[in-house]
Amino acid sequence: MLCFQFIFQVNMALLQWVYTGRRKWKGKLEVVALLIIATLCLLIILQTDFQGKKSQATRQYRVLTKPKPEPQSPAVFLSLAPQCERNSSVSKIQGFSTLPKLIQDFLFYQHCRHFPMLLNSPGKCGGPENSADVFLLLVIKSSPSNYERREVLRKTWASERLQSNMWIRTVFISGTTGDGFEKERLNKLLELENREYQDIIQWDFDDTFYNLTLKQILFLEWMERFCPDVHFLLNGDDDIFANTDNMVQYLMGLDDNDGSKHLFIGHLIQNVGPIRHPGSKYYIPVQVHKSDRYPPYCGGGGFLLSRYSSRVIYNMSHSIPLLPIDDVYMGMCLEKAGLAPRSHMGVKTAGLYIPSGQQEANNPCYYREVLLVHRFLPKHIFIMWHEIHREDLDCAKKTTVSVQNEIFMD
Known part of the structure; x- marks a missing residue:
């Protein structure tokens, strides 16, 4: 009250000073001093009020208003990391000259962990201090041309x-694709998209299958800086059909886990090892990975994890050499931390088994209850999303889903 009375007196003094038209320096200095003291009082009042509101009880998940993106400022946020130089010494590895060029290139740049950032969305989670307001962050791997x-x-x-x-x-x-004009054109496409949606992060590295692991690690580094307190993440490809409504319900129903404990679920793959056949897309020679076993891992098409597990993976990645197969690499990081991925029957990265055959593959009742299905064409994603939300959709007849056989949408 004393501050408010003092501010009122200052205002009255100002009015009197203006009204009388005094211009002497002594009068000016007195008014300035009064203004400074009044401003300090006002700041004390506002700070007390803010602390009072902040101390009020909060729910487990803060649900306020939609997180407001921070203003974009490329000069501030874009990374100045230099282009990584290749390690020519790897060419001395036994049998290096017999390896496919893709594998050779991977080994040349396997040590590279930092690349210049071309596009950023720093306010995606409302700033680091507000990122706990985001319950589920969808992290979607997408090449530039997949507009x-x-x-x-x-x-x-x-x-x-x-x-x-x-x-x-x-x-x-x-990342980036193409060379010369093609690369420039695709980069411009992403720039225009990000200007409109503010939802793209792009680094200046070749967006290839063998760099998927690099893409994952660069994202986890970005998350630590800009979205450290989100509760859960979906990490997936841009050709999956994800029932994110079901995901939220599932994650909300977890016992005693708000994202601060380990969670890593998907289509579990175990008791397998590297494919040594050079003709395979997944070929991993002994020069890249000596062991004949892989740890348990979840298929990279899509998986759910907590912020705790994402941070563990990022921390473990500092001491584990990159492997071209990104989903296996996630499993390697978890294993080193003494953690394990788990299977969830709702994640179908190997496709759905439809008992009645291909003619029923478009029945929305098979997709209404799952969490994720891999390999959908964009037009089928659009149709299926609206189909499963039809108010007149009747799925009274029980539908069973398994992964014994694969039925893909493309």
Whole structure:
């Protein structure tokens, strides 16, 4: 009260000073001093009020307003990391000259962990201090040319929204493709998209299959800086059909885990090892990975994890050489930390088994109850998302889903 009375007296003094038209320096100095003291009083009042509000009890998940993106400032946020130089000494590895060029290139740059950032979305989670307001962050791996896929996802399962009173936010992670004019054209495409949606992170490295692990690690580094306190993440490809409504319900129903404990679920793969056949897409020679076993891991098409587990993976990655197979690498990081991925029957990265055959593959009742299915064309994602949300959809007849056989949508 004393501060308010003092501020009132200062205002009256100012009015009197202006009214009388005094211009002497002594009068000016007195008014300035009064103004400074009044301002300090006002700041004390505001600070006390803010601390009082902040100390009020909060719910387990803070649900306030939609996180407001911070202003974009490329000069501040874009990385100045220099281009990584290749390690020519790896050419002395026994049998190096017999390896495919893709494997040779991977070994030349395997040590590289930092690349210049071309595009950023620093305010995606409302700033680091507000990132706990984001319940589920959708992290979607997408190559620059996949414009149609990104547009469909923004309009369907990856739309940013309040679902069951929990915020879902989306970010696409990408490298660069092509050379010369083609690379420049695709980079411009992503720049225009990010100007409109503010949902793209892009680094200046070749966006290839063998650099998927690099893309994952670069994202986890980004998350530590800009979105450290999100509760859960979906990490997946841009050709999956994800029932994000079901994901929120599942994650909300977890006992005693708000993201601060280990969670890593998907389609579990175990008791397998590297493919040594050079003709395979997944070929891993002994020069890259000596062991004949892989740790348990979840298929890279899509998996759910907590912020705790994402941080563990990032920390473990500092001491584990990169492996081209990104989902196996996630399993390697978890194993080193003494943790393990788990299987969830709702994640179908190997496709759905439809008992009645291909003619029933488009029945939305098979997709209404799952969490994720891999390999959808954009048009089928768009159709299926709207089909499973039809108010007149009748799925009274029990449908069973398994992964004994694969039925893909493309």
